[in-house]
Amino acid sequence: MTQPAARPTGRSRSTGRKSVTPASGQLDPEGASPKTPKATKPRTKAAARPKLAVVAAKGAAPTAAATTIPARRTADKDLPLREDIRFLGRLLGDCVREQEGDAAFDLVETIRQTAVRFRRENDRAAGTELDRLLKRLSRDQTNSVVRAFSYFSHLANIAEDQHHNRRRRVHALAGSPPQPGSLSRALQAIDAAGVTGKQLREFLDDALIMPVLTAHPTEVQRKSILDAEREIARLLAERDLPMTTRERDHNTAQLRARVTTLWQTRMLRNTRLMVVDEIENALSYYRTTFLQGIPRLMAELEEDIAEVFPRRSKTGATPAPLAPFLQMGSWIGGDRDGNPNVTAETLEHAARQQATLLFDWYLDELHALGAELPLSSLMVDASPELLALAEASPDHSEHRADEPYRRALIGMYARLAATSQLLTGHVAQRHPVADVAPYENAEAFAADVQIVVDSLRTHHGEALARGRVDALVRAIAVFGFHLASIDMRQVSDVHEAVIAELFATAGIESDYAALPEARKLELLLAELRQPRLLTLPWHDYSEQTRSELAIFAMARDLRARYGARIARNYIISHTETLSDLIEVMLLQKEAGMLRGTLGSKTDPARMELMVIPLFETIEDLRNAAGIMESLLDLPGFDSVIAHHGVEQEVMLGYSDSNKDGGFLTSNWELYKAELALVKLFEERRVKLRLFHGRGGTVGRGGGPTYQAILSQPPGTVNGQIRLTEQGEIINSKFANAEIGRRNLETVIAATLEASLLPTQNAPKDLATFEGVMQQLSDHAFSAYRDLVYETPGFKDYFFATTPITEIADLNLGSRPASRKLMDKKHRRIEDLRAIPWGFSWGQCRLLLPGWFGFGSAVQALLDAAPDEKSRKATVATLKRMVKSWPFFSTLLSNMDMVLAKTDLAVASRYAGLCEDTALRKAVFSRISAEWHLTSDMLGLITGRQERLADNPLLARSIKNRFAYLDPLNHLQVELLKRYRAGKDGDDVRVRRGIHLTINGVAAGLRNSG
Incomplete structure (x- = not known):
């Protein structure tokens, strides 16, 4: 946020007088606070300024492309990143001064320099000074400071993303060997x-392979902010290209304008985000990344396969395009678990908006193809199929009489426009030349586009066929007319309540919910064999039952409208028994989505939506294989499986299992559940697809996707994987098109390696390693449960020392932070959603769900050794586990990152929010002791005492951010004190200040939700 060394004179907002701004310190993400360079002789004021600042003052702030000599770039590959951060920081500093005045800028700079001294020079006096500065801020000053530091985190994220893209390009240009995670x-x-x-x-x-975008209650970014930041990213990337002085000045001016846009745009929402807003936010990533990125990635994969596996058919023809194995999924608009705002109307709206965006894109591509293919039949022939398509076109202009491709494309445009209007009600921006019949389905549209491709390839147009039209063919195969599959999800308790009402109304059973499992199954299976429906057409059911039945009816209608892929999965949260699955099968029957009869040879059962259990708690994971075995053993269920391609999906919940049993036990129970499921499905010869409910934080299954997939147990991937992408993780992965393409490539590469190179996941001592892991899990589970669920007052400590209450109050997402309404007397950790649970620990810089219990577990293992020799042998085993077992090494690598982001000194300030002194000391001392023990045990196993020793770039990134996070955390604590004490508690500016700090800390940590 530093100001350039010299500025034109201007009028200060704070004084109203003209003034000349003196040079301020340089924003240095590596070094300490600014110092005046030494000089052996007097220099002019201009000569004394750092060169970077002089260039910036001329409106041409440098980047590597402009000012860095090749030798320095080679010697310091991170220099361009630091220069980008400095440059964006200067623009932000300019903006603060211009918008808020000299006094505000000087205040921000003083806080920044003090924080840097405190953090990077370990200056305790600076820490005291920082605390004094922040406590004395007025409400208006507080909001300005918070916004400045928050936006710096946002801009630093953009610079880091650009640097990742830059480094990949440098490697590619240098002909470096392919990087891990590349195809x-x-x-x-x-x-x-x-x-x-x-x-x-x-x-x-x-x-x-299907990434599934989900909304959740810790999404902290507004779409308006995201749009401005995308533009900043695009403009920053331009600066790596050769530019004239005028072009660079123009680029700088545009960046300055976009930073100003950020500053003048409200960072927070005034009202709670609605589901329709979440739908629109998610769709913006399709425009940015997926619609063009996925076809491009598929084409590149084909090129790579042809290069590594050169093969031609006997006729010399090009191999058929790859099947559309990479597809997109979504929960937004279909996820009703704990969200009363999702209804049948919401589901329909999501599907319609998806299709509207997709048809608009298809129509734009057809229009562009018309401009690209003015090929004349006087110059080159076309296939009979293409000529027939041209003849069938409503375009009879004599100007295009000899241009069959254009005429064909105009006809296709007219048909697609008619299809769009029929399915979405949306009228094409460019009106077609005539009214024609719409396409029956996406396959018919794809067939017409394929005619264009085939004609070009067989008539000297191979170069043309490889361009936009080939990408369009691939896009249709991936996106159809639906864009993304919308999963439906509901908690099992709701299904049980609906079935209970249906049974009671029909006179079948008055209290279904109270029945034992065996009797429930008996009633459900008997009803499934009945040819009649259970629902009564004229009965007035409860609002919940009407709403649930309407969802199934809407799913059926959407499949008929947009194709079967729009809705094909139904997920049951908290699956605990077989009846939880059968209930959804019965509800499908009521909506006409289950035809035939279970066990019938003449009319076997076919079910349109795959019923997918979600196993979330530790106990659920342990019971997963048994429940699935009962489902596969169900008489007649083999026909249901056959209808779905002899495959069945199972979803595993990382978030709730962690909240239930802690980081170590959650990961271990997920591992064991996967192995048990693989064994079962291999025995039954049914293809298993695992759906990984990963979150952003390590405590919720987050961490690098590539390593996560490779660390899966042998046989659990097999080319079938779905995984959730949530909240700000969607933005960090897919807001930038190139970053997004790389993340998709990484998922594909990891899936290929995990599926086709299974031996890498099976170390020789696997049985020994698993035995040790079980012992570690048992000890960690005991330590975690003892703290979170068995320590008297821990619930009160958590609610007092984290901003969980304020997070629930923030207009973040459409879904409440808890499945149940909680007042102060009745709130429980068990009822809190895992997402705000983890998010809150991130805000107070403890990130407890990502590490707690590991240190105690290792210590208990070592204490159990009878002598020093056995203790050393245990340590040696743990070291071998890290080196040769991907599961364990990934586990420790993720925990290493979390420990690096943890800050006990900052966390102790949050602990001070607990007014019960005895409780505060008891709980925080335990947490602090466990952190130190965990850090020590991790160092003992890895041989590295410093955090992230094998990832210095990430270590530097985290270290550099701390100085800018400290003021935000300090201010958040101060504001929480004021707000909760009732001091200015009715002032919306204090509340807004808290919410701004939540946004800033989340941006600084990047994967906090």
Whole structure:
């Protein structure tokens, strides 16, 4: 946020007088606070300024492309990143001074420099001074300071993303070996393992990789802010290109304008985010990344396969395009678990908005193709199919009589516009030349586009066929007319209540919910065999039952309208028994989505929506294989499985299992559940697809996706994987098109390696390692449960020392922070959603769900050793586990990152919010002791005492952010004190200040939700 060394004279808002701004310190993400350089002789004021600041003052702030000599870039590959951060910081500093005045800028700079001294120079006096500065801020000053530091975190994130893109390009230009996580590296490894190109293509024909975008109650960014930041990212990327002085000045001016846009845009929402807003937010990533990125990635994969596995057919023809194994999913608009705002109307709106965006994009692509293909039949022939398509076109202009491709495309545009209006009610921006019949389905549209491709390829137009039209063919295969599959989800308790009402109304059973499991199954299966419906057409059911039945009816209608892929999965949260699954099968029957009869040979059962259990708690994970075995053993269920391609999906919940049993036990129970499920499904010869409910934080299954997939137990991937992407993680992964493409590539590469190179996941001592892991899990579970669920007063400590109450009050997402309304007397940790639970621990810089219990577990293991020799052997085993077991090494790597982001000194300030002194000391001392023990035990196992020793770039990034997070955390604590004490408690500015700090800390941590 530093100001350039010199500025034109201007009128200060604070004084109203003209003034000349003196040079301020340089924003240095590596070094300490600014110091005046030494000089051996007097210099002029201009000469004394750092060169970077002089260039910035001329409106051409440098980046690597402009000012860094090649030798320095080679010697310091992170220099361009630091220069970008300095540059954006200067623009922000300019903006603060211009918008808020000299006094506000000087205050922000003083706080920044003091925080830097405190954090990077370990200056305790600076810490005291920082605390004094922040406590004396007025409400208006507080909001300005919070916004300045928050936006710096946002801008630093943009600079880091640009640097990642820059480094990948540098590697590519230098001809460096393929990087881990790249498709090239994965294919080379697969080739070296003896897999043939034919086997690879057959594997991909049956594969399904699906990121699933979800909304949740800790999404802190407004779409308006995201749009401005995307533009800043685009403009920053431009600065790596050769530019004239005027072009660079123009770029700087545009960036300055966009930073000003950020400052003048309200960072927070005035009203709670609605589901329709979440739908629109998610769709913006399709425009930015997915619609163009996925077809491009598929084409690049084909090129890489052709290079690594050169193969032509006997006729010399190009191999068929890869199957659309990479597809998109969404929960937004279909996830009703704890969200009363999601209804049948919401589901329909989500589907319609998805289709509207998709049709608009298709129509734009057809229009662009018309401009690209003015090919004349006087110059080149076309296929009979293309000519027939042109003849059928309503375009009869004599000007295009010899342009069959354009005429064909105009006809296709007219049909697609008619389809769009029929399915969405949306009228195309460019009106078609005539009214024609719409396409029956996406396959018919794809067939017409394929005619264009085939004609070009067989008539000297291969170069043209490889461009936009080929990408359009791939896009249709991936997105159809639906864009993304919308999953429906509801908690099992609601299904039980609906079935209970239906049974009671029909006179079948008056109290279904109170029945034992065996009797429930008896009633459900008997009803499934009945040819009649259970619902009575004229009965007035409860609002909940009407709403639930309407969802199923809407899903049926949407499948008929947009194709079967729009709605194909139904997820049951808190699946605890077989009846939880059968209840949803019966509800599908009531909506006409289950036809036939279970066990019938003449009319076997077919079910449109796959019923997918979600196993969330530790106990649920342990029971997962048994419940699925009962489902597969169900008489007649084999026909249901066959209808779904002899495959069944199971979802595993990382968030709730962690909140229930802690980080270590959650990961271990997920691992064991996956192995048990694989064994069961292999025995039954049914394909298993695991759906990983990962969150942003490590405590919720987060962490690098590539390592996460590779660390899965052997046999659990097999080309089938779905995984959730949530909240600000969606923004960090997919807001930038190139970053998004890289993240998608990483998922594909990891899936290929985990599926086709299974031996890498099976160390020789696996049985020994698993035994040790079980002991660690048992000890960690005991330590975690003892703190969170068995310590008297811990619930009160958590609510007092984290901003959980204020998070629930913030207009973050459409879903409440708890499944149940909680007042102060009745609130429980058990009822709190896992997402705000983890988010709150991130805000107070403890990140407890990502590490607590590990230190105690290792210590207990070592204490159990009878002598020093056995103790050393245990340590040696743990060291081998890190080196040769991907599951364990990834576990510790993620925990290492979380420990690096934890700050006990900052957390102690939050502990001070607990007014019960005895409780505060008891709980915080335990947490602090466990953190130190965990850090020590991690160092003992890895041999590295410093955090992130094997990832210095991330270590520096986290270290650099701390100085800018400290003021936000300090202010958040101060504001929480004022607000909760009733001091200015009715002032909306204090409340807004708290919410601004929540936004800023989340941005600084990046994966906090």
